[in-house]
Amino acid sequence: MALKRVSQRSVPDEVFDQVLGDVLGGELAPGQALPAERKLAEVLGVSRPAVREALQRLSQAGLIEVRQGDTTTVRDFRRHAGLDLLPRLLLLGGTLDLKVIASILEARLLVGREVAELAARRGGAALAPRLHEAVAALREEQDPVAQQRHALTYWEHVVDGADSIVFRLMFNSLRAAYEPALPALATMLAPEVGRVSLYQALADAIGAGDPSSAGELAAELLSITKAEFAKLEEDA
Amino acid sequence: MALKRVSQRSVPDEVFDQVLGDVLGGELAPGQALPAERKLAEVLGVSRPAVREALQRLSQAGLIEVRQGDTTTVRDFRRHAGLDLLPRLLLLGGTLDLKVIASILEARLLVGREVAELAARRGGAALAPRLHEAVAALREEQDPVAQQRHALTYWEHVVDGADSIVFRLMFNSLRAAYEPALPALATMLAPEVGRVSLYQALADAIGAGDPSSAGELAAELLSITKAEFAKLEEDA
DNA sequence: GGCGGTCAAGTGGTCAGACCAGTTTGCCTT
DNA sequence: AAGGCAAACTGGTCTGACCACTTGACCGCC
Known part of the structure; x- marks a missing residue:
């Protein structure tokens, strides 16, 4: 600890x-x-x-x-x-705002797909070892919050591979939003980080310089939590 | 004045x-x-x-x-x-950073497409009058910087129609980046704002609730400046 | 009556100096 | 070598004074 x-x-x-x-x-x-x-x-x-x-x-x-x-x-x-205000909107008065969560999950999916494509185009083979390293760390990890941290590290490598200062800063803002809320979000994000094989496949696609596959795999991966959340909202 | x-x-x-x-x-x-x-x-x-x-x-x-x-x-x-730093990166020491411009134009295209689709899905017919109003104002305007302002107003309506706080704040950060630089960027952005018919068609697609067309038209519109910039960079 | 000028009261902007609280480093003792 | 203490440095906060800007009221002139 x-x-x-x-x-x-x-x-x-x-x-x-x-x-x-x-x-x-x-x-x-x-x-x-x-x-x-x-x-x-x-x-x-x-x-x-x-x-x-x-x-x-x-x-x-x-x-x-x-x-x-x-x-x-x-x-x-x-x-x-600006976007830097997001952390304060997500966690307001100590409670998570469900509408903001939904918006983050949606944006994360849409933007993440584009970033993964860019990473495949620009990061390619040089990026793959770091991605696989993060996947290995994720696979070894049991603690849900620590798993999220490995996933964040993975996505940090991906967005670096996209070679775009705008998307890099965007990632920082989004990370700043949900990082403090990780303990509360970890349950909802668990199915996503549990799909290690998808992280692996995405790393492979990026490493192979295949934007089309990378985009699809990223969308598939990031859709998991979005769907989980939609289900949670229906149950409520 | x-x-x-x-x-x-x-x-x-x-x-x-x-x-x-x-x-x-x-x-x-x-x-x-x-x-x-x-x-x-x-x-x-x-x-x-x-x-x-x-x-x-x-x-x-x-x-x-x-x-x-x-x-x-x-x-x-x-x-x-976070993304709010963008204005300072774009205009550093009084000069525009070309790499940052390229990154902004790219992100603008990729994110703008997604936002237009969302607006078509969620904004629909209620959004159309405001969009058409902005198009009419754009059509009447001759001053290049003022044209940009009308275009920004247009996109503000689109992003409001997307009904996403994350994309709304993102738009604010991006606008804050290039708004102070509008006089310098106006020449490069002129071909885009000159395509009033494209703005019109996008407004129609959004108003008709057609995400597929909206996404394509938005991409076509936002590709203009990206291509112009790429050409400028080759000439330099 | 309308306009311009002046003044007072309120606002934010800045400073100097004093003191509080936390961190690091060096020295001494065990 | 390890632990404790003190000093020096750091950032954190306050008080009170003064500067600079804005607004509104009032008065005088045309």
Whole structure:
């Protein structure tokens, strides 16, 4: 068991999370004005520089607009936030948002297929050893959460093989979304990581430089969880 | 001519940009330690809270790691930054990065096709009027940059019709990347926005709820700029 | 009545200095 | 060699003062 560093949350982190929760939860609507920094600091019992740090980060994330001399206003995150906001939408108030999960699984399937094709085209034989290594590690692993980590490593190699900075950064954003939620998602993802033979076949197709097969195999693999989730939603 | 607000750059913005430029430009390599906040503030001739604001934002963007009591270190942005970093990669040091443009155009084509299919499946007839409105505005427009804006409005409607938060946020990140560069990109994108009939046909396919046609038309439309760019690169 | 100028009050932006909290390194003792 | 302690360094936070911008109200002039 690996011991992790215990990290105390900083004051600006607390402020950031609180305001973000209110924005995403709808309590703070687009166009609405936030209290002045001085007021926020007073109400929250913290210093103004700490409030400023949080607000500048919220601004960077596309959730608020800060203008000197005027009140800070809430933006419509659906129009202004980028993909990096995804982790916060997935896990909101401590619970997983099922609609966001569905959207992630869908995007993962559609984009994953394209990335696998690119990897077959561009990664080819040089990529195969790393993929097979990840498959071997996945095969040896019993712990469900650790299995997910091996699968993530596998897909990291695939997206590197695609040789596209856009897809690489996209992968990072998506990984950042579900990595914190892995313990909760591991059960649902188990059937997928259980199909080691599919991971193996995809590695083979990529290594052989066969985009058509790679795309199909990737779609087949990534369809498993999407279907599992759809079934779960029907049962609920 | 619309007059835009003149915005003075703040001190934390300047610090953020400078450190970000050094990280993305390679002067600050992954694993390397940044000078202490106090040192940075002294060297840059600014206050420490301003430095902190910038560093916390850089940390949020995945470019550095800040830990209390230890030095702040540089992270490998390729592994840790998300899609929201794209604007900064596209326009680095005032010049457009051709490799990033190529990657954007490719991803735009592959993802745009999927989004158009989803929009045809989910947006359907309710989406059509807005699409046709955007097409009409595009047809009336002569200014190349303004044409791009109409095209962006068109695609915003399409991605809304896809009814997926992941693709919506993705669109926001991509738009944030090329929107500041529109004046520079307008020439290259002109053949695409000149194909109003293709935009029209795509709107029709989406309105008719025909995913197959929508995907094909979207791919055809988005292939234009990709091909133009490939040609430009060969000429250079 | 409409427009322009001025002022006050509010907002965000920045700074200096002090103090708190965590990490690392060096030195001493067992 | 290992453990403990202190110092020096790091980041984290606060207070209070001042700067810069925006908005709204009021007044004077045409």
